[in-house]
Amino acid sequence: SMALWSLDLCKTTSSKQHSNTVTSLVSINSTPKNAHYLCSASYDGSIGLWQFVEGCRGRRPAITIQHLLSLAHGSYPITDTPVEVLCLASHDASACVISGGNDAVIRCWSLSRKTRMQKVATLSGHTDAVTCMKVDQGQDLLFTGSDDGTVLQWDVRSIVGLQKDCHAEIQPVGLVGAHDGLVHDLAVAANGLRRLVTCGADRRVCLWEYIP
Numbered sequence: 001s002m003a004l005w006s007l008d009l010c011k012t013t014s015s016k017q018h019s020n021t022v023t024s025l026v027s028i029n030s031t032p033k034n035a036h037y038l039c040s041a042s043y044d045g046s047i048g049l050w051q052f053v054e055g056c057r058g059r060r061p062a063i064t065i066q067h068l069l070s071l072a073h074g075s076y077p078i079t080d081t082p083v084e085v086l087c088l089a090s091h092d093a094s095a096c097v098i099s100g101g102n103d104a105v106i107r108c109w110s111l112s113r114k115t116r117m118q119k120v121a122t123l124s125g126h127t128d129a130v131t132c133m134k135v136d137q138g139q140d141l142l143f144t145g146s147d148d149g150t151v152l153q154w155d156v157r158s159i160v161g162l163q164k165d166c167h168a169e170i171q172p173v174g175l176v177g178a179h180d181g182l183v184h185d186l187a188v189a190a191n192g193l194r195r196l197v198t199c200g201a202d203r204r205v206c207l208w209e210y211i212p
Contacts, residue, residue: 002040002050004065015050017067018042026088028097028111037111038065039090039097045082046070047099047109049117071109071117073101089133093140094159096120100130106144108159121159125152125172128182134196136188141210143196145183151176151198153210178206 001016002025020043028037036052049068074083083101090097097109097117106123128147135142135156142154152172179200189195196208 002065004063006063013064015065015067017048017070018044018046020044023084023086024088026090026097028090029092037068039088041073041085041088041099043084045072045075045084045101047073047085047088047097047117049111069117073099073107074103074105086129086131087133089135089142091135091140091142091156091159092137094156096156096159098123098133098135098142098156100133100144102129104128104130104146104148106130106133106154108156123154123172125175126150131183132185134186134188136194138192139194143186143188143210145178145186145198145200147182149177149179149181149183149200151178151183151186151196151208176208178208179204 001014002022004013022040022042024041026039038050040048048070050065051068053064053066072082073085083103085099085101087100095111097111100106104126107119108121109117110120111117126146126148130144130146132145140157142156144152152175155173178198179202181201183198183200186196186198194210196210199205
């Protein structure tokens with residue numbers, strides 16, 4: 001389930017839509033004025049789109065989340081079982097949500113209309129599950145980490161302007177063998193410092209400088 005916390009009232013509002021563990025959440029900052037959206041990912045193979053709704057609880061203002069739609073990240077071709085979704089990111093300039101799962105494929109979804117999400121691009125390069133991702137909004141770069149121990153750098157400016165259902169194949173612009181074992185997480189430094197921090201199963205935390 002998902003819980004929306006009110007820090008003022010010390011209360012929560014729970015919503016349950018997924019049928020398995022919720023693995024990732026990302027807020028979406030590229031939507032029309034006064035519209036606030038959230039995406040969720042789950043081991044059940046689905047991505048959920050939610051909208052924050054302002055209302056009242058008694059005499060107090062309150063915010064709840066309303067489920068709008070769900071879609072499948074992907075499925076395995078032989079068994080047709082759902083691919084577990086492990087991580088999410090959003091790219092403001094292209095109004096896209098990006099998802100990664102245990103099939104080693106990254107998918108980009110257009111949010112041009114709140115009632116629909118269309119896959120517009122596939123990013124291929126990892127050889128094992130995609131475990132984490134972060135976007136440098138200022139440089140239009142996506143970084144993804146994987147169980148294969150690598151971190152890939154993608155120029156997501158190529159996503160901007162893609163039409164729905166075009167299914168473009170985008171290749172990475174950089175690759176580094178970051179860790180001996182899976183990459184657990186990564187973070188992008190703020191204020192245009194062009195620094196990336198990664199951590200992995202090898203117990204190391206690494207600081208990287210990248211070139212746009």
